Amino acid sequence: MRLRALLDTDALGLRLLGGEDELDRTVRGVMTTDLRDPSRYLAGGELVLTGLAWRRDASDTEPFVRLLASAGVAALAAGEAELGDIPDDIVEACARHRLPLFAVNERVAFATITEHVVRQVSGERAGDLAAVVDRHRRLMTSGPAGGGPDVVLDLLGTDLDLRAWVLSPAGRAIAGSSAGGAALPADVCARLAGEHLAATRTGRRGPHRVTVDNATYSLFPIRTSGRGAVGASRDVRETVLSDWLLAVEADAGDWPEERLDLLQGVTQLIAVERDRRDAARTVRRRLAQEVLELVQTGAAPAEIAARLRVAAPVLLPGLGAAPHWQVVVARVEWEGGEIDGGPVAQSLLEEILVDPVAAGPEPSDRIAVAHTGDEAIALVPLPAVSSEHDGSETGLLADSLLAAVRDPLTPGLADDGRLTLGVSASVHSAEGLRGALEEARHARRVAAARPGRVCAAGHQELASHVLLLPFVPDDVRRAFTARLLDPLREYDQRHRAELIPTLEAFLDCDGSWTRCAARLHLHVNTLRYRVGRIEQLTSRDLSRLEDKLDFFLALRMS
Numbered sequence: 001m002r003l004r005a006l007l008d009t010d011a012l013g014l015r016l017l018g019g020e021d022e023l024d025r026t027v028r029g030v031m032t033t034d035l036r037d038p039s040r041y042l043a044g045g046e047l048v049l050t051g052l053a054w055r056r057d058a059s060d061t062e063p064f065v066r067l068l069a070s071a072g073v074a075a076l077a078a079g080e081a082e083l084g085d086i087p088d089d090i091v092e093a094c095a096r097h098r099l100p101l102f103a104v105n106e107r108v109a110f111a112t113i114t115e116h117v118v119r120q121v122s123g124e125r126a127g128d129l130a131a132v133v134d135r136h137r138r139l140m141t142s143g144p145a146g147g148g149p150d151v152v153l154d155l156l157g158t159d160l161d162l163r164a165w166v167l168s169p170a171g172r173a174i175a176g177s178s179a180g181g182a183a184l185p186a187d188v189c190a191r192l193a194g195e196h197l198a199a200t201r202t203g204r205r206g207p208h209r210v211t212v213d214n215a216t217y218s219l220f221p222i223r224t225s226g227r228g229a230v231g232a233s234r235d236v237r238e239t240v241l242s243d244w245l246l247a248v249e250a251d252a253g254d255w256p257e258e259r260l261d262l263l264q265g266v267t268q269l270i271a272v273e274r275d276r277r278d279a280a281r282t283v284r285r286r287l288a289q290e291v292l293e294l295v296q297t298g299a300a301p302a303e304i305a306a307r308l309r310v311a312a313p314v315l316l317p318g319l320g321a322a323p324h325w326q327v328v329v330a331r332v333e334w335e336g337g338e339i340d341g342g343p344v345a346q347s348l349l350e351e352i353l354v355d356p357v358a359a360g361p362e363p364s365d366r367i368a369v370a371h372t373g374d375e376a377i378a379l380v381p382l383p384a385v386s387s388e389h390d391g392s393e394t395g396l397l398a399d400s401l402l403a404a405v406r407d408p409l410t411p412g413l414a415d416d417g418r419l420t421l422g423v424s425a426s427v428h429s430a431e432g433l434r435g436a437l438e439e440a441r442h443a444r445r446v447a448a449a450r451p452g453r454v455c456a457a458g459h460q461e462l463a464s465h466v467l468l469l470p471f472v473p474d475d476v477r478r479a480f481t482a483r484l485l486d487p488l489r490e491y492d493q494r495h496r497a498e499l500i501p502t503l504e505a506f507l508d509c510d511g512s513w514t515r516c517a518a519r520l521h522l523h524v525n526t527l528r529y530r531v532g533r534i535e536q537l538t539s540r541d542l543s544r545l546e547d548k549l550d551f552f553l554a555l556r557m558s
Contacts, residue, residue, distance in 0.1 A: 001027050001120040003075055003100055006047070012116060013108035014077060017091050019100025025074045029264055030117040032110050032223070036060065037067055040203055041223075044072030047117055049110045051079045058089040065093040075100035077113070111272050118268045149175040149270045156248075156266065163249040166222065166270060167193050168351040169241050171408040175270075184247070188212050190408040192219060196245045197412030200236065207252045207263070218252035219245050222267045222274065237334055240412045241419075242347035244274060281350065287311045288368035288379045295434050304430035311368065312381065325433060326395045327424040328353060328378040329440040331448070335416040345376035348419070352405050353378055353396065377437065382426055398423040398443065398458030406454040413453040420447040421456035477557045484554040487537040499537075502530045506542065507552050 004023040007014055016023075028045030031038070034053035042048075048068055055061060068076060076099055078086050086103050094101040104113070149166050156162040157177035165176040171190035176183060191212050196219045199208040207218040222244040246267050252260065291311065294304045308325070330349050332341030349369045369378045382395050401421055409419060422444025424436035439459050447457040488499045502520065506527075509516040517527045531542055540547040 001117070003027060003047075005120070006113075006117070007102070009116065011108075012113050013105030014102040014113075015105070017086060017101045017103055018095050019075065019098065022075075022098060022100045025100065027074045027117060027120075028261065030114050030268065032114065036064060039067045039071050040205055042068070042071035042073060043205075046073045047075050047077060047113075048073050049077050049079070049104070049113060051110075052082050052086075052090075055083075055087070055090075058087065061087070061089045061093045065090070065097050065099060069097035069099050073099070075102060077102040077104050079104045079106065079110070081106040111275055114268055115272055118265045149273050150177075152266055152269060153177040160262075164266075165189070165247045167196075167245050167247055169193055169197060169243065169245075169409060169412060170348065170352045170405045172351055172354065174244060189247075190404075192217055192247050193245065193408035194411045195219065196221070196247075197240060197408065198414075200240050200243075201412060201414045203236075207248075207260075209251060209253055215249060216251045218248045218250055218263075220248070220263055220267050222246055222270050235339055237339055237417065238344060241332065241344045241409065244270065246270065283314060284368040285346075285370060287314060288370040288377070291368075291379055291433070292370045292377055292437075295437055298434075301430040304433060308430060308433075311379070324382040324395070324426040324428045325436065326380045326382055326426045327433070327436040327440040328380060328396060328401075329422045329437075329444045330376045330378070331374050331418075331420050331444060332376075333374055333418050333420075341374040342371035342376055345374065345419070346371040348405075348409075349376050349378045352401065353380060377440075395426045396423055398447075398456040398461075402454065402456035406452075410453045417453065418448075419454045420444050421454075422447055423456065423458045425459040481554045481558045484538055484540070484551060485558055488534060491533070491537055497530065497533065499530060499534050502527070503534055503551060504555060506531060507548060507555070511542065511548065 002023065003025050006012060006027065007016055007023065026045060027047050029043070029047070030049065031041060031046045032049045033041070034051055035041075036054045038048070054064060065076070076094060078090060078101065080086065080103055086101070091101060104110070153164045153166070153175055154177050156164050163177050165184050166174040167189055168174055171186070171193035173184060173186075173189050192210060195210045196208060199206070199219070200221065207220045210217050210219060223239070246263070248263065252263070287307075287310070291304065291307050294307060328349060330345040332345040332348070334341065346369045350367055353367050353369075367378055367380055369376055371377070380396060398421065401423065405419075413419060422440040422442065424440040424443070427433055427436045443457040443459055443461065446461055447455040450457075485500065488503065491497055492499050502516075505519050506516045509519060513524050513527060517524045520527065522530075534540075535542055540551070542548060542551070
């Protein structure tokens with residue numbers, strides 16, 4: 001489609017500020033951004049929508065416009081919601097670079113323009129996608145009549161013979177085409193998500209091609225299109241752990257330009273759906289924030305209980321019994337500390353806490369997550385425990401959460417980010433909620449003391465020495481472990497005697513000579529010689545409980 005056609009569509013609220021001689025330019029797509037340098041995401045021919053959050057002062061304008069012009073974009077459309085009238089320096093810079101400039105009325109959502117451009121461009125450049133959009137306009141409508149991304153993905157399968165899935169950053173299958181048989185295995189989803197995050201962190205432009213189990217997949221990023229959405233952030237680290245991706249079982253490297261345009265159009269449609277889902281979570285987020293504020297300010301249990309009674313039917317519609325509650329705390333931290341990790345942690349919890357067997361089109365409706373600073377706090381409702389309950393563990397387990405998200409999310413954190421999770425026990429009353437919050441926060445601090453980019457700890461670990469170790473000052477930890485373990489390490493380096501592994505195995509076997517010798521494949525006399533050497537070098541006696549405990553703690557803190 002041409003720029004002139006956009007200007008002639010009154011519903012889009014576009015006003016031309018410059019570039020009247022360039023209105024016959026062809027628009028091949030649309031992109032929403034507030035990045036100061038969006039060039040790596042541009043292929044040329046786009047209508048670029050911006051809320052101007054990248055502009056701190058007039059000096060930022062020239063580099064931004066120059067990058068757009070060099071990338072060959074069709075035009076720039078700037079929203080009036082942030083600054084009112086578009087600043088003169090933007091008008092002048094666009095004129096210098098012969099870049100058409102539109103002002104977007106503050107009453108018009110960027111999603112409206114995105115939907116219109118995708119529909120028109122797809123109709124002109126890819127008739128098959130136009131058929132998808134025309135036959136399923138429900139996708140873009142609000143309310144329960146909308147078909148969601150599954151509808152478009154099913155049609156990609158039936159009309160174009162393409163199997164495709166929408167995945168979360170943690171590898172959860174959010175939507176998928178029903179054509180072609182079984183769903184994508186969970187381990188493949190996790191692998192694809194991890195490969196996508198790794199490529200995104202290195203700045204590679206999508207689609208990314210990955211081969212898993214002899215099948216080739218092309219991975220397309222799905223960036224939110226709403227104004228003010230997380231996807232419009234300035235730093236890739238603010239979006240890498242929250243953006244969805246579209247995985248297509250095909251090698252896009254051989255595709256013609258029209259087919260690539262088709263898939264880009266699909267990602268933009270799904271991005272609008274993502275914006276709508278995020279908007280629908282507003283009520284649940286507000287409930288979580290209200291409960292959290294009451295708990296943290298020491299409100300009366302009766303007041304907290306009243307708020308929980310309001311939250312229960314929203315989070316568990318149709319459930320007659322009062323639920324139990326569990327608290328999960330997550331923290332996303334980046335080196336340097338200049339990036340607010342709270343919104344990303346909030347988005348992550350809303351994805352990873354979904355029960356994989358939950359029924360319904362949007363199982364994350366059952367989770368309420370608030371955030372403050374770098375921390376996000378999830379209020380997770382659980383069905384009431386019956387009187388016949390046998391006392392076994394219920395609800396979310398830290399180990400299960402960690403196993404589900406560690407592999408896919410670690411590449412997105414690269415070498416400068418960390419995600420730590422803490423999980424509380426379940427509580428059945430407002431009186432227990434404050435304790436559950438503190439328990440989850442303590443567990444998260446225990447997780448933060450462990451090595452690794454993604455770590456988690458549960459309430460079960462708070463009843464042991466593990467709770468104390470993270471709070472020992474670093475200089476005390478270093479001095480304590482050095483005094484006990486450095487002589488053994490130095491001896492191992494000189495003689496390859498493996499005293500440290502022997503010590504670990506001996507303690508793990510509770511001081512049993514026969515079990516330890518069997519584990520290490522040693523004769524008992526050889527084991528006795530090594531233990532004797534350990535005692536000689538450290539002046540300790542491994543038959544004494546106090547010395548065993550000191551060695552145990554030193555190994556844990558090292």
